[in-house]
Amino acid sequence: MLPRQRQTGPAGPAGPAGHGPRQDYLDAFDGGAVGAGGDGKSGGVRAKERPAGEPGPEAGPRAQAPVAGVDGAAPPAQRGNMGRAFTGIAAAAVTTVLAVVVAGQVTEGRDTGARTGHSAPDQGADAHAGSTATPSAAPLTYEQKMDRTYPVSATLKASGKFDTVPGFDKAPGTGRKYRYRVDVEQGLGLDGALFAEAVQKTLNDDRSWGHGGTRTFERISSGEPDFVITLASPGTTATWCAKSGLDTAEENVSCDSAATRRVMINAYRWAQGSKTYGDKIHMYRQMLINHEVGHRLGHNHVTCEKNGELAPVMQQQTKFLDHDGIHCLPNAWPYPSS
Structure with missing residues (x-):
């Protein structure tokens, strides 16, 4: 089998890139699956579904762009766009995680405060009782012992x-x-x-x-x-x-x-x-x-x-x-x- 040939040109290497999980993700990304709707409007969650037979974005030139780490380095412009997009994704993920963590801490803090508020008086009472507990009774005197029956x-x-x-x-x-x-x-x-x-x-x-x-x-x-x-x-x-x-x-x-x-x-x-x-x-x-x-x-x-x-x-x-x-x-x- 002959080694695969690299072609240069405006469209990047010849031939469409093979589809797989990674390529599907990039296709979805390029098509606005994250951060934009399929119709280009902001706030979409996934690419807009297309009628049967209608060509999608993957048929265009960007679909032919090489993926870094697979077929070679992506063009600088594409790397910049992808970097900004990934940065946006990461920031969104971090924001989401932080929100969850903060919410958990707030909830935990409220729960802890509630528990502390409920138990603090008991603990204080216990500590107070411990500090003022009645000492063990003094030994009986001779007269006290002689006044008792056995x-x-x-x-x-x-x-x-x-x-x-x-x-x-x-x-x-x-x-x-x-x-x-x-x-x-x-x-x-x-x-x-x-x-x-x-x-x-x-x-x-x-x-x-x-x-x-x-x-x-x-x-x-x-x-x-x-x-x-x-x-x-x-x-x-x-x-x-x-x-x-x-x-x-x-x-x-x-x-x-x-x-x-x-x-x-x-x-x-x-x-x-x-x-x-x-x-x-x-x-x-x-x-x-x-x-x-x-x-x-x-x-x-x-x-x-x-x-x-x-x-x-x-x-x-x-x-x-x-x-x-x-x-x-x-x-x-x-x-x-x-």
């Missing part, structure tokens, strides 16, 4: 094993010193440190057995104690009290197991109190300690003798306040008037 079943029988509350509380007074240890049965779920603190504070109160400097009490956690104050479940309390011939099971009370070193404090009573004291749980706990330690010191049961008197601390106040028509008032101390 959940312990009246039929509980725990492990029977004891833990000694660690620490040392020096005897604060004069007189005969009694050294004691505090044990708490495992599995009660009660605050052993609170119990130990209550024992020390109660026994060394001047209204208690050390009144007038006659005795003082010291808590130890090692060495030989004079007695062991033991907080235990009702079942375990009954077991230890039975070692000294005492029955505490029927009325769920405490005891001084004199045949052993243990002064038994019934955890159910410690946690829940008694009907005789009602909501005076703090006072009841003080009475419970003083009553059982009083047995250890050699004191027996007594009752009040006149109507309206304070019950002696050695009265069985867990069981009753009134007897023989005499109404006794609750009392936690051996020397309440001090």
Whole structure:
């Protein structure tokens, strides 16, 4: 096959240019498909349709012009026209894209503003709430803890094993010193440190057995104690009290197991109190300690003798306040008037 010959002349290379997608586009462009109507008027979108058989612009000389990159360089004039046309097309496309982008940004900005306007108060409230949130509650004081009841079943029988509350509380007074240890049965779920603190504070109160400097009490956690104050479940309390011939099971009370070193404090009573004291749980706990330690010191049961008197601390106040028509008032101390 002979190489294709280039001809020069006013009309450009000989022979019509082959049709294809690119040529169709250029034909449409030359015929006013973009930017002008087929009749030459501005604003058309596509070339005006021609009647059958009518020659179109592609039959004219411009249709024979070479396309750059295909058959050779286009004449300068054609390149200029095409450049301006392509520039116009590009500008229109860019304008369209910018319009879409701007519209999207405006819409997004409105949406964002709306969302921000809706959520900002919530965020502000959250931030404000975070900055002014109520701090965690302060730890309860000793008095507050002693004024509360705690959940312990009246039929509980725990492990029977004891833990000694660690620490040392020096005897604060004069007189005969009694050294004691505090044990708490495992599995009660009660605050052993609170119990130990209550024992020390109660026994060394001047209204208690050390009144007038006659005795003082010291808590130890090692060495030989004079007695062991033991907080235990009702079942375990009954077991230890039975070692000294005492029955505490029927009325769920405490005891001084004199045949052993243990002064038994019934955890159910410690946690829940008694009907005789009602909501005076703090006072009841003080009475419970003083009553059982009083047995250890050699004191027996007594009752009040006149109507309206304070019950002696050695009265069985867990069981009753009134007897023989005499109404006794609750009392936690051996020397309440001090």
